[in-house]
Amino acid sequence: MRRTAQSILVEHGRITWIRPTDAEEDSGPASSRQLIDSRGLTAVPGMVDAHCHLTSPGGKRYIERFSDPPRQLIETAESNGSLARQSGAAWLRDAGSPTVTDPVGGQRRALALGIRDRWASRDDRPRVKAAGTWIAAPGGLESGLGLVVRDADELVAAAHLQLDQGADLVKLYVESRRGHDSPWTAAEIRRVVEAVHGRGAKVTAHAMWLKTARAAILGGVDAIEHGFHLDSDACAEMARRGTYLVSTLIVPRNWLRLGTTTSGSFWSTRAGKRYARNILAAGEESVAIAGQRGVRIAAGTDFGGGSPRAGQLAWEVESLVIAGMQPWQALGAATWRGGDLLGIANAGRISEGGPADFFLVDGDPLSDPSALWNVARLA
Numbered sequence: 242m243r244r245t246a247q248s249i250l251v252e253h254g255r256i257t258w259i260r261p262t263d264a265e266e267d268s269g270p271a272s273s274r275q276l277i278d279s280r281g282l283t284a285v286p287g288m289v290d291a292h293c294h295l296t297s298p299g300g301k302r303y304i305e306r307f308s309d310p311p312r313q314l315i316e317t318a319e320s321n322g323s324l325a326r327q328s329g330a331a332w333l334r335d336a337g338s339p340t341v342t343d344p345v346g347g348q349r350r351a352l353a354l355g356i357r358d359r360w361a362s363r364d365d366r367p368r369v370k371a372a373g374t375w376i377a378a379p380g381g382l383e384s385g386l387g388l389v390v391r392d393a394d395e396l397v398a399a400a401h402l403q404l405d406q407g408a409d410l411v412k413l414y415v416e417s418r419r420g421h422d423s424p425w426t427a428a429e430i431r432r433v434v435e436a437v438h439g440r441g442a443k444v445t446a447h448a449m450w451l452k453t454a455r456a457a458i459l460g461g462v463d464a465i466e467h468g469f470h471l472d473s474d475a476c477a478e479m480a481r482r483g484t485y486l487v488s489t490l491i492v493p494r495n496w497l498r499l500g501t502t503t504s505g506s507f508w509s510t511r512a513g514k515r516y517a518r519n520i521l522a523a524g525e526e527s528v529a530i531a532g533q534r535g536v537r538i539a540a541g542t543d544f545g546g547g548s549p550r551a552g553q554l555a556w557e558v559e560s561l562v563i564a565g566m567q568p569w570q571a572l573g574a575a576t577w578r579g580g581d582l583l584g585i586a587n588a589g590r591i592s593e594g595g596p597a598d599f600f601l602v603d604g605d606p607l608s609d610p611s612a613l614w615n616v617a618r619l620a
């Protein structure tokens with residue numbers, strides 16, 4: 242909802258009141274407050290990047306970079322966190338990081354978990370919910386990064402291990418060695434979902450293809466990541482179950498950009514460009530169908546785990562609008578929908594008594610989403 246000519250009083254990091262500018266309440270003596278002239282600016286709720294990877298920089302070698310030395314991965318995360326925060330992101334949902342020995346905390350587990358803990362008390366970083374390390378079938382995650390499980394028993398055990406090590410959610414990498422089939426049946430996925438739900442956590446599934454998404458949806462996962470090839474039946478089932486779609490349309494958009502700005506990679510070949518164009522077209526179609534069917538859509542960048550960079554959530558909002566969503570819906574996907582996905586009541590919302598997690602942009606993102614790039618100030 243758009244409201245014009247409003248004043249917001251912030252005290253100690255929380256919103257005390259929101260009033261029409263011509264009917265402000267007493268905000269105390271002038272000497273004790275700082276007046277921010279925000280005429281022409283729009284206050285936007287702190288955004289939620291619902292799918293990203295703190296420890297990789299994205300770019301052309303985005304997968305290889307997860308194998309950087311742990312200290313380098315942490316430096317990358319610091320840079321990503323700063324960029325994301327400055328772009329208006331208040332929350333990040335890390336969708337997978339490598340298991341290494343944390344050079345700061347000393348624990349051997351998914352590296353984003355320690356970064357999450359250390360950022361929790363820092364105003365210059367977003368808050369984080371993190372998935373631990375990807376859980377994959379043999380050959381499903383080519384890079385060797387994931388925790389590889391051979392059967393359904395190992396799948397459940399791997400999920401418990403991630404939760405034991407402090408993961409907020411469990412990430413299943415539903416991808417086969419070849420072809421677009423799911424490596425696990427819906428029944429096998431249901432077993433791991435029940436185990437994780439039993440511990441009060443959530444399960445999400447990387448599922449790019451229709452068959453992998455179908456197995457994950459019927460298995461009861463809480464969200465489908467990417468979902469580039471959903472059909473009407475799959476979306477109807479997601480809507481019925483309340484399964485989220487986490488969109489990452491800027492991944493294929495960024496592949497296309499790499500194809501024109503770099504050389505010597507798959508993305509600059511004709512086959513690479515065709516692949517990226519096909520994924521983008523299918524992904525836009527999926528978002529359109531999901532929207533029509535009433536699926537809850539949250540927006541992600543996939544920075545680090547795809548070639549996009551930290552701080553590019555505005556681009557995903559623009560991409561959702563190109564795919565047919567209204568600007569208010571697309572902005573909702575990048576704010577309160579992401580907050581609901583995280584289960585954080587105040588995330589992505591501006592409300593009296595809530596945290597002052599908002600930022601000011603030059604322009605009106607409800608009529609022109611590109612205004613989100615024009616960050617004038619963080620609250």
Ligand SMILES: [Zn+2]
Pocket residue numbers: 292293294336543546547
């Ligand atoms: Zn990802």
